Amino acid sequence: MKLLERDGFDYLGTTIEVVLSCVICDTPARAFVKAVKGHSGYYGCDKCTQSGIYINKMTFPEINAALRTDIKFDEMRDEEHHAHGRSPFSRLSIGMVSQFPIDYMHLVCLGVMKKLLMLWMKGPVSLGCRIGSTAVNMLSERLIEYSSYIPREFCRKGRSLHEIDRWKATEYRLFCLYTGPVALSEILSPHVYANFLLLFVGITCLASPQLVNNFCSYANEILCIFVQNFAQIYGNDMLVYNVHGLVHLSEDVKKFGPLDNYSAFVFESYLGKLKRLLRTPNRPLQQVIRRIYERQFIKRNNDSIIKTREPKYEHTHGPLLRDLDSVKQYKEIQMDDFLISCSRGNNCVKLDNDVVIIKNILLHSNQDISIIYEKFMDKSDFFTYPISSSIIGIHKVSRLTRHLFVGKLTLIKCKYVLLPKHDSFIAIPVMHSEK
């Protein structure tokens, strides 16, 4: 890396400059490559200087402790933190604090979200937040019901809590950012649910490219409140590194953008792709290299790479409006950021300021594309604490209009995950794609 940083590398006669943007690790790996105390040590927080408190395990109760800086790190001021000498990374021109962001796949999805689910399902009865087996079953039924409503952008659609031991990080993310707040309402006791909503809103603000600029400081405020309330509900001994780390998330977001910009999810999903390339257990590296070369060759020689804005699956079933009969009808179209179709899971979008359901996709003779849709007449807040959900783009909707509207495809502003709730639906904007 030192050579690459200095000289770049030569690619077909052009010098490519290489700059290390950040290093993404889980918490133990981060401590290892930085050569600092692990998260179970007293000075184990890599973002602030507090000395932890040991309550059967290491906890970090302070939320406003002095922050570590790249300069102080380089000077190795905090001897307790630098217990293992100097990291080879510090010889690069990289901020040893600021360019080692906290990865939310590990900290939030596999960390806090998993911990909360475990506390609700199996935590000490004395805490008063256990939900009981009937509620666990009801929650599982809801998650299974929702799985048919999950858009194509999500690789995994969610499973029952009885399979939680096999849940992947993406399933915890799906629960934390989409299905959880809908599924958990009326199951958790109100103060436990309110605490979860702090986490949900905070992480939503930091994960959403649309919200992150205006809501980053707000997210930090409510994540700090989440951590304080968390200690009141579950006990001070639960303030382990993962929970404490939430108070540092917004600093990294300010530098690197929304959480998915720099999370381990991209590596995790690529690992999955690599694994699927293997045909036999022998010589895996050679196989992977061969398959990747084959694919690159096919890509270069094939024009049929997915094109956006080209409708698919022509049909003749309508619905159509009366003066629109010289058009071709389609079921599906890939947009730049997401796919929309006329079927459940992929048919709910924001158009103008309405939450609408797509009924048909039309290609006009001049190549313009429009959609036929119905819209929800009633739109209100799904929750009002800690903020009105409409402010962050989440709505409770009901009563579809009986008549059809037509609108330009270009007026679509975002796609929603639309989940049923009693006689209404909850519409939550899709923030990322796993494909």
Ligand SMILES: [Zn+2]
């Ligand atoms: Zn800290």
